[in-house]
Structures are given as structure tokens and as C-alpha cells.
Amino acid sequence: MILCLVAMVAMIFAGCSKDKNEPTASGKIDAIVGSFKGKLSIGDVDYFNAIVNVSKVDDGSVKATVKTGEAYSKATAKTFPVQNISNIHVSGYGPMGSITYTLDDKNIQISTKSEASTDVEYYFEGTKQ
Numbered sequence: 001m002i003l004c005l006v007a008m009v010a011m012i013f014a015g016c017s018k019d020k021n022e023p024t025a026s027g028k029i030d031a032i033v034g035s036f037k038g039k040l041s042i043g044d045v046d047y048f049n050a051i052v053n054v055s056k057v058d059d060g061s062v063k064a065t066v067k068t069g070e071a072y073s074k075a076t077a078k079t080f081p082v083q084n085i086s087n088i089h090v091s092g093y094g095p096m097g098s099i100t101y102t103l104d105d106k107n108i109q110i111s112t113k114s115e116a117s118t119d120v121e122y123y124f125e126g127t128k129q
Contacts, residue, residue, distance in 0.1 A: 004067040027084040032062055032101040033095075038126020040072050052110065052124050060078050061092075064099060064110050066122070075122040078112050097121075101128075 033056050051067035057079055062108035065077040080099045082092035084094035091100040106128040112121045 007036065015058050027087050029059065029062065029082050029084050029090050030056065030100075031084070032090040032108070035129045036124070036126035037129050038108075038124060040066065040075065040122055040126075042072060042075060042120060042122050050124065050126070052108075054099075054108070054127060062090075062099070064112075064124075072122070074120045076112065076114075076119040076128045078110075 018120045028029050032054055034054060036052045036054065037049060038052075040047045040052065047070070047082050050070070050072050052066050053067070055065070060083070061079055062082050063077060063079045066073055078096045080092045080096060081094060082090050082099065084090050087103065089100055090104045092098070095113060096115055097110065099108070099110045101108045108124070108126055108128070110122070110124040112119070112123075114121055
């Protein structure tokens with residue numbers, strides 16, 4: 001009886017130590033790599049059917065670059081640290097802004113911040129092509 005009680009208490013403590021509601025990094029970030037088409041906003045000007053390309057820099061970061069030769073091409077390219085969170089989304093944030101790609105619907109959201117006086121901030125919502 002006492003042995004059974006000790007085993008139950010040990011299981012409770014072992015179970016509680018793992019109960020964290022924090023997302024866990026899992027898997028590779030390759031799913032976010034590709035070309036996206038959607039709406040890009042610079043200030044209060046919207047560009048529809050804009051193209052943003054996301055390329056892999058290394059196993060923990062990606063670079064978002066807008067298509068060259070377009071009216072919105074002045075938007076500053078940014079490199080983001082990212083993680084694959086529970087194979088649900090690849091996302092990251094920092095002083096450069098934030099990026100989130102959801103694996104199930106293949107949608108991306110990018111919001112950049114200025115890190116230099118020459119930076120052109122933008123917000124982009126699009127779908128993988």
C-alpha cells in the first residue's frame with residue numbers, strides 16, 4: 001500500500017515537470033522557403049499581387065526579399081531567426097520585425113521594422129505559389 005502511494009506521488013511530480021504550455025521547436029524550417037504572392041503595404045500604400053521570396057540562410061534563419069523591378073521594390077530585405085514550432089508554423093521575430101508561415105494553409109505574414117534610417121518598412125500577407 002505504501003509502495004503504491006509512493007509510486008503515485010513520484011508519477012505526479014514527474015508529470016508536472018513536463019507540463020509546460022510553451023511551444024516546442026521541432027522539424028526543419030524548409031517549409032517556409034519559396035515564393036509568395038499577396039498584398040504588400042508600405043505606409044498607407046497597398047500593392048496587390050506583390051511577390052516576396054523567402055530563402056534559407058542557414059538552419060535557423062531565412063531572408064525575405066521583395067521582387068525587383070516593381071513599384072514596391074524599395075522595401076528593405078530582412079533576415080529573420082526562425083523555428084519550426086510543433087510542425088504547425090515556422091516563425092520568428094526580433095528587432096527586424098516578425099515572420100510567420102502556417103504549414104496547413106501555406107499563408108505567410110511578414111512585418112518589418114526599421115533598423116537603419118534607410119530601411120523601408122513593410123507589411124505583407126500572402127500565399128505560397
